[in-house]
Amino acid sequence: MSIRHSLLALLQDQPRYGYQLRVEFENRTGSAWPLNIGQVYTTLDRLERDGLVSKDGSDGEGHVIYSITATGKADVQGWFAAPVERNNPPRNELAIKLALAVTLPGVDVQAVIQAQRVVSIRALQDYTKARRDTTASARSADTAWLLVLDSLIFQTEAEVRWLDLCEARMIQQAQSAGKAAARKPSNGVTADEAAPLIADNRK
Structure with a gap:
């Protein structure tokens, strides 16, 4: 599951802070794949490092708002356009x-x-x-x-x-x-194993 692209897609909709992203993701997927809030913020840090999102101030309650950058938009659009590869299936x-x-x-x-x-x-x-x-x-x-x-x-x-x-x-x-x-007889030799030996003895 691409958490990275899922968060980018939600930020493309509108700027959000980490907890809002988590709630939106779970609401839209029926909580089938719950996200750990720490995982959300770790992914946001990586996205910011890679220039795909930027911090957009705070909401006045201490929540840091993240916005998607132009590079991030291009990245998520590429994700939607490309089929999911089956070369390396997830571990079952x-x-x-x-x-x-x-x-x-x-x-x-x-x-x-x-x-x-x-x-x-x-x-x-x-x-x-x-x-x-x-x-x-x-x-x-x-x-x-x-x-x-x-x-x-x-x-x-x-x-x-x-x-x-x-x-x-x-x-x-x-x-x-x-x-x-x-x-298999008591001598430990199967009928299939014995067939060629019997044929040789008959020659």
Whole structure:
């Protein structure tokens, strides 16, 4: 998530201080990705250092107001115009967890998958209910939140389907391993391994 460009976009709308930026960001995205206020001010310091924003005095209550510069406007316009790159996808903790689980002994992969599926389906139900409630209100201000909800719903649906695929793959592997073990005689040589030896002996 580009906090840098999100803050620039909000400053392009109008000058604001840090806490206002945080509140505006969370209001417009339905608080799906809450921001830490320290993170906001750290990002503003970097934006000022890079000449993308400037301090615009205070509001009389001790809040420093930030304004976007011409360079900042060009930067955020470029961000809106460019597609989001997929070359380096963000780390997916669930995918990493399952990738490690299947390679380590003693981890019940089926249990990991099932526990996640329960949480993912519950989240999907919550997102779907929130979308239904938001759609019923029919306020134009809710359009941004509906876009975020749709994104969350599609991502969660894909996650549940992926978990189903992971479980099916684990079952298939277990069945294949069981068949291989059943075919293996007491001498430890499988039928596939023995076939070429038998053929050589018959020559």
